[in-house]
Amino acid sequence: MADNNVYIFDTTLRDGEQVPGCKLNTEQKIEIALQLERLGVDVIEAGFPISSPGDFRSVEAVCQAVREPVVCGLSRAVEKDIEVAAEALKKAKRPRIHTGIGTSDSHINYKLRSTREEILERAVAAVRFARRFVEDVEFYAEDAGRTDNEFLARVIEAVVAAGATVLNIPDTTGYCLPEEYGAKIRYLKENVKGIHKATLSTHCHNDLGLATANSIAGVQNGARQIECTINGIGERAGNTSLEEVVMIMRQHPYLELDTNINTRLIYATSRLVSESMGMPVQPNKAIVGANAFAHSSGIHQDGVIKRRDTYEIIDPLEVGVDHSKIVLTARSGRAAIAYRAKNIGFDLTKDELDAVYAQFLLLADRKKEVEDQDLQQIITGHRAKAKTVKKASV
Ligand code: KIV
Ligand code: ZN
Secondary structure, three states: OOOOEOEEEEOOOOOHHHOOOOOOOHHHHHHHHHHHHHHOOOEEEEEOHHHOHHHHHHHHHHHHHOOOOEEEEEEEOOHHHHHHHHHHOOOOOOEEEEEEEEOOHHHHHHHOOOOHHHHHHHHHHHHHHHHOOOOOEEEEEEOHHHOOHHHHHHHHHHHHHOOOOEEEEEEOOOOOOHHHHHHHHHHHHHHOOOHHHOEEEEEEEOOOOOHHHHHHHHHHOOOOEEEEEHHHOOOOOOEOEHHHHHHHHHHOHHHOOEOOOOHHHHHHHHHHHHHHHOOOOOOOOOOOOOOOOEEOOHHHHHHHHHOHHHOOOOOHHHHOOOOOEEOEOOOOOHHHHHHHHHHOOOOOOHHHHHHHHHHHHHHHHHOOOEOHHHHHHHHHHHHHHHHHHHHHHO
């Protein structure tokens, strides 16, 4: 893969599925995995096999269903976890074990009740153990975002020497600022011996709304894999959203970074995940929200009708949305009325437009959104009335 290519590691089926109430059954997981394969993701994290027999079966089933992407199973730095993950991944064409441990002082002191030296040893032992089963082992340094860089570099150097092929640097708590996270990746790139043998990966959470910005800062500073989910779903405030990072790289070619994603399948994938999980997408969500390509103010509508890119930086077709939307509200102008009227078959004269617009405003002040049927009624009502008046005057 060329150096400017960024691998997309999709964890919708693992971190994404940790959202309360979003549990998927095996059939749904297979359907989503197949769609992710069509979308062109490089890695599918299919689950956490030791967590439940159902998750184990789902990981096995995803391994059998997809051929192209790497299939990854999560584990803690615990031998039993790793063995079970290896077992679930047995039928994968390209299996990867994802193992790791907390490296921040908070995790070491309070969660793991351990010491830095012990954690370093456990990290190395886990990677060595996982390498007995598969060649592709990804190591995660949980809470790397709050881990001091010197210690993090020691851990990463040791796991690379033990055979880790991918190094996941999670901002588990979504705490970092983009500059800080980017500097962390750069620090590892510049200070870890043997780093060139492995791929650095970002895994950012969205607690402060910075997951996407942090992931982009990561790849600008040398990471070449982004871990993300469809619609940004995931633990607490969610993970980096796939559609956002992919489109940022696509829309900013000067970054000289790109992915293998077929962006035209983004919207359909978003719908499938939302419907399967029963998790609605917020209307103002970037790229895939219902309003992402909807224009409601008169000034914007006038611009978009004259030329789409005055107010749209992405052609909706590029992400599989078939058209931009001109929404009729009390803030809409004459240009929007003429445009929507034409769409439903009415070419309005200037006088007609003035009259229809006046009636439209009365309705729009009462109704949040004026629909095509409302507009049609206003126009036909106006034309009927105009005919009667004309007849009466001859
Ligand atoms: O957020 C995180 O640190 C994780 C790891 C288990 C990779 O999800
Ligand atoms: Zn996570």
